[in-house]
Amino acid sequence: MKIIAHRGAPLLAPENTLKSFRLAKESGLVYFELDVHLSKDGQLVVTHDESLKRVTGRDAFVKDLDYKEIFSLDAGEGEKIPLLAEVMKVLGEDTVLNIEIKTDITAYPGIEEKVLSSVKTLWVDWSERVIISSFNFNTLINVRALDETVKIGLLTREFNAEQAERLKAFSLNMSYKRITKDIVNKAKEMGLEVWIYTINNREIFAQMKELGADAVFTDNPYLV
Ligand code: G3P
Ligand code: CA
Numbered sequence: 001m002k003i004i005a006h007r008g009a010p011l012l013a014p015e016n017t018l019k020s021f022r023l024a025k026e027s028g029l030v031y032f033e034l035d036v037h038l039s040k041d042g043q044l045v046v047t048h049d050e051s052l053k054r055v056t057g058r059d060a061f062v063k064d065l066d067y068k069e070i071f072s073l074d075a076g077e078g079e080k081i082p083l084l085a086e087v088m089k090v091l092g093e094d095t096v097l098n099i100e101i102k103t104d105i106t107a108y109p110g111i112e113e114k115v116l117s118s119v120k121t122l123w124v125d126w127s128e129r130v131i132i133s134s135f136n137f138n139t140l141i142n143v144r145a146l147d148e149t150v151k152i153g154l155l156t157r158e159f160n161a162e163q164a165e166r167l168k169a170f171s172l173n174m175s176y177k178r179i180t181k182d183i184v185n186k187a188k189e190m191g192l193e194v195w196i197y198t199i200n201n202r203e204i205f206a207q208m209k210e211l212g213a214d215a216v217f218t219d220n221p222y223l224v
Contacts, residue, residue, distance in 0.1 A: 001208070002215035003224065004031040004098060006198050007048060010219045014055070014076030016046050021090050027221035032091055033098040036084055036115060038108040043067040044084035044118060047075075050106050055081070063106055084115070088122045096129050098153060098173075098195075101143075103136040112142040116150065127151070133173050140167050153195060159183045164192060171195045171214070176204055184212045199223070 008020025009027065016034055024032060035048045045062050052058045052065070056073035067083065075081045084099070091097060099119070101111055119126045132143050133153030140152055144167050151170035154163060157178060164172065164187070171193040174183070179196055187194050196208050197217035205223060208216055 001213055002031050002195075003029055003221070004033050004195070004215055004217045005029045005221050006033050006217040006219050007035070008032070009221050011200070012221075014079045015219075016048060016055075016081070017075050017077075017079035018082050018086060018090050019077065019079050021087055024221045025091060025095070029221050030094070031096045031098070031215065033100065033217055034084075034087060035100045035102045036111070037062040037102050037106070038111050038114070039067040039070055040064055041066040041068075042110075042114070044111075044114055045070060045081060046084055046087050047081050048102070050102070052081075061106070063108065084118055085122060088119070093123050093125055093129065096131070098131045098133055100155065101132065101134040101136070101139050103134055103139045112139060112146055116143065116146055131170060133171075137163055140169075144168065154192075159187065161186060161190060164190060173197065176208055176216075179208075179211065179213070181211055188212065 005024035007015035009024040012023045013019040034046050036044050039045050050061055052060050055075050058073050070081050119130045127149050131151040131153045133155040134140050135155050152167050153171040153173040154169040155173040172187040173195045176196050184194050193214040195215040196213045199205050199216045200219050
């Protein structure tokens with residue numbers, strides 16, 4: 001099974017920061033995951049929540065601040081909230097990156113185009129090395145409309161085969177709490193990889209292996 005460094009190495013350094021990604025890469029992992037939002041001035045900002053409160057203490061939304069102001073905040077241990085381009089530079093082109101577009105609550109018009117154009121500019125081998133996912137099905141439809149070849153991870157709480165077909169999805173991304181053997185079998189029949197989040201426990205890791213998962217997301221790059 002592939003091991004995906006979820007938000008970098010958040011058990012070792014503040015989540016979704018350059019330090020977190022550096023430490024995850026130092027562990028030898030090749031697969032990484034991060035979350036992106038758009039700042040007020042249209043920059044692709046790597047952080048998990050719509051609000052900056054939990055990570056930085058600042059009670060404001062990413063969408064309402066220019067990146068300069070977001071950059072001035074402390075994301076923990078003196079780390080900054082980075083831009084997608086910076087994280088991709090730190091990871092380098094010998095890695096594989098799952099970019100989760102966080103449009104679950106906030107609409108970020110044009111974010112799909114920005115993500116695609118960014119990865120195409122930054123990584124020569126982007127079509128093999130980038131997987132775009134989102135809980136928002138319409139976001140994924142927009143991604144597919146913009147590019148016929150990009151790998152799409154259908155990130156969902158309920159597996160819907162029709163959605164996977166429409167997207168020509170590469171993978172089904174689901175929680176270990178919701179995945180079942182039936183879903184794994186159905187997804188594999190359709191040629192989808194099965195990627196499971198977020199596993200920080202060896203027992204659940206073993207269960208997912210038994211179920212036939214292709215990859216697991218973890219906060220602990222040294223899980224296995
Ligand atoms: O992509 C898998 C996982 O990251 C989705 O949940 O809340 O950690 O972004 P969350
Ligand atoms: Ca995520």
